[in-house]
Amino acid sequence: MGDTEQPEAGTGTTRTEAAAELAEIKLRQQKVIESVLVPVWYWWVMAAGMVAIGAARDSHDRVVQAITIPLAVLVMVVLTGAMIPEVRRRIQVHSATQPGAHGAAAIFGLIVLVNAATIATAASLAGHRVAHPLTIGYGAGAAVLVIAGPLVMGYCHRLMLTRARQQMKDAPNGGTP
Amino acid sequence: MNTAGFDELIHAPTRLQIVSLLAASQWADFKYIRDELGLSDSALSKQLYILESAGYVEIRKAFVGKRPRTSASLSKAGRHAFGQHVAALQRMLAKSQQDGGAKTPMKPTA
Numbered sequence: 001m002g003d004t005e006q007p008e009a010g011t012g013t014t015r016t017e018a019a020a021e022l023a024e025i026k027l028r029q030q031k032v033i034e035s036v037l038v039p040v041w042y043w044w045v046m047a048a049g050m051v052a053i054g055a056a057r058d059s060h061d062r063v064v065q066a067i068t069i070p071l072a073v074l075v076m077v078v079l080t081g082a083m084i085p086e087v088r089r090r091i092q093v094h095s096a097t098q099p100g101a102h103g104a105a106a107i108f109g110l111i112v113l114v115n116a117a118t119i120a121t122a123a124s125l126a127g128h129r130v131a132h133p134l135t136i137g138y139g140a141g142a143a144v145l146v147i148a149g150p151l152v153m154g155y156c157h158r159l160m161l162t163r164a165r166q167q168m169k170d171a172p173n174g175g176t177p
Numbered sequence: 178m179n180t181a182g183f184d185e186l187i188h189a190p191t192r193l194q195i196v197s198l199l200a201a202s203q204w205a206d207f208k209y210i211r212d213e214l215g216l217s218d219s220a221l222s223k224q225l226y227i228l229e230s231a232g233y234v235e236i237r238k239a240f241v242g243k244r245p246r247t248s249a250s251l252s253k254a255g256r257h258a259f260g261q262h263v264a265a266l267q268r269m270l271a272k273s274q275q276d277g278g279a280k281t282p283m284k285p286t287a
Binding site for chain 1: 203267
């Protein structure tokens with residue numbers, strides 16, 4: 001057993017154990033960050049709500065509109081309203097790790113992009129007298145949402161992970177991970 | 178080898194998980210920690226008590242409506258100790274790389 005790894009004096013810990021310990025710390029950081037991100041299914045529910053609103057408006061049926069539009073809006077608002085407090089009840093990411101202005105800008109950009117895709121597509125189709133312009137327009141916005149939503153979350157995830165890793169790198173200089 | 182900052186209290190596997198989780202957060206709900214780490218209520222309470230006794234963790238109990246809610250956060254001392262512990266681990270690995278994987282124990286300087 002000449003290859004048995006010796007523990008570091010003063011710690012009783014081998015270097016392999018130290019590496020495993022640091023990996024565990026990184027894993028916990030990652031889990032905390034992932035727990036506050038919006039899940040992929042959220043974007044699909046929001047997209048479905050958008051398409052339902054577009055289809056209802058295209059139907060020109062007041063009964064369909066009176067039922068579908070408030071229902072879709074209600075689902076979207078309740079889902080958003082319920083999800084954020086639920087996350088906040090469980091955990092709050094450390095302030096130094098939060099995505100800050102970059103994350104806020106990315107989310108704002110997503111909203112602008114979804115609205116631009118919806119309005120531009122619907123207006124263009126309506127101008128060309130294509131059938132169901134609002135359904136297709138909202139569909140385009142919904143498609144942008146289900147593609148760009150997870151991308152924005154991925155960006156926020158990377159941003160937070162980078163900040164968390166930077167804090168760990170700073171630990172030897174007196175930083176507090 | 179500088180082992181200063183290596184913290185035996187944090188080094189214990191379950192406490193390392195708890196402290197790592199709390200270090201990445203401002204605060205965390207008791208149930209969240211329990212579920213994330215797959216611990217029983219009593220096991221988590223015991224570890225949190227140890228960490229709280231050492232001054233590393235602060236426990237907050239509050240009522241949300243009629244439901245009691247317990248949350249934990251890392252104290253300033255706990256965050257500092259964790260930072261020092263991480264630094265000690267990083268130094269161990271850095272030294273290991275410098276030695277090219279040499280497996281000789283080294284003398285502590287602190």
